[in-house]
Amino acid sequence: MRFLGHSTVRMELAGHVILTDPVLTPRVGPLVRVVPPLSPEAWAGTDLVLISHIHGDHLHLPSLRLLPSSAVVVVPRGAGQWLRRRGIRNVSELGVGQELVHGALRITATYAAHSGHRWGPRLTHGPHAPAVGHIVRTDDVRIYVAGDTDLFDGMTALGPVDVALLPVWGWGPSLGPGHLTPQRATEAVKRVRPRIAVPVHWGTLALPGLARTPRMRRLLTEPPLEFAAAAGPAVVVTAPGAEVPLRQGI
Template sequence: MRFLGHSTVRLQMGGRVLLTDPVLTPRIGPLRRVVPGPDASDVRDVDLVLISHLHADHLHLPSLRMLPRDVRVVVPRGAGTWLRGKGVARVEELGIGERRDVDGLRITGVPADHSGHRWGPRLTHGPQSSAMGHLLEADGMRVYVSGDTGLFDGMDDVAAAGPIDLAALPVWGWGPNLGPGHLDPARAADAVARLRPRVAVPVHWGTLALTGLAGMPGPAGARMRRLLVAPPYEFAAAVAAAGHPTDVLVVPPGEPVEPERAR
């Protein structure tokens, strides 16, 4: 596994190379990447992409167009027609509770507590589909990638079918505050208590910020600079303080997870 920044994780499972929610460019609208982007070697052999929801920092069209044209892109059910209309060639849909077997890899759609509208929860027109996470099973491992989510009823059920070896959990976002449908370090530690993974990797931190905000003098800039660094360590401390046996691996964006610790 390699954490490429924000919610983008590269995984090799079941003979596939997959990315979650790929964000590969230096900018997304008003957001600027504050760490180096992925290497070409991180994306040239990708053959499967999993999209958790339609927000532009998770379903990022310019990033999808940087991938091989024949890559399979799996989106939440209901979003396929819209994405095909944007020129993405191989689009497949997966609903919550549905399973798909891709060679040696099983993908199960799981719930998430997050807005599924392309442009936010206050709008009613335009692309809409349910936000979701993914449970991946292959090679004797079970990996949970939550996407953006808050705590939700039934999160315990994600682990009901068997122990989770690795969970990629969001611990912040890209701004000075979090809206609904997100995990902060404390809530992410509560998620660990429900999921009971052997290893947890914090994601959705340290990658994007509003242009210029982190460089501002005064309290606003200082807060943003702290939030680009502190959340995963606060998450690890909260998991340890609660006495959970989960091993938290804090991996800076762009760094691999040590295979011996992830297995």
């Protein structure tokens, strides 16, 4: 498993290469990548892509176009037609509770407490598809990929899991609704009960001018450390671009 930055994680499971919410380029709209760029080997061999929701920093068309055309792109129900019109053909949709079998993998979409609108929670026009998380299962491993979410009723039923990929911040100086802070991610650990919790959605993207301010420099580094201090030894903090040091048996 490798944390590529923001919400993008590369997982190699049961002979497959999975990418979550791939953001692979130096820029994402007005945001810039503030950690070292990725090389093509980071996404080589991808055959399954999990998209949690259609915000531009999670469903990023330039990044999807870098991937093999044979990769299956799994999107929230309602987003498939919008994506196909933009040239991404190998698309599957999953609504909450629905399952996709991909070789030896089983992918189940879970509820996520987050805006499903392409342009954010305040606008009502344009594409919309309810946000989801995912449970990824093999015969031996169960992984919770939260996407973007706040705490929600029913989160406890998702656990226990071997690994939870949990967001702990974002890309700006503040968080809107539908996100986990380090403190709320700590509560998510109590509910989901992972053997290992990997903080994601931090330290990767920023607005160019803000990235140099003292407050933003802190927010690019401190949220996962605060999460680890609060949630305890289950948390494995991994820098963007680095391998996640998983324990034996995972």
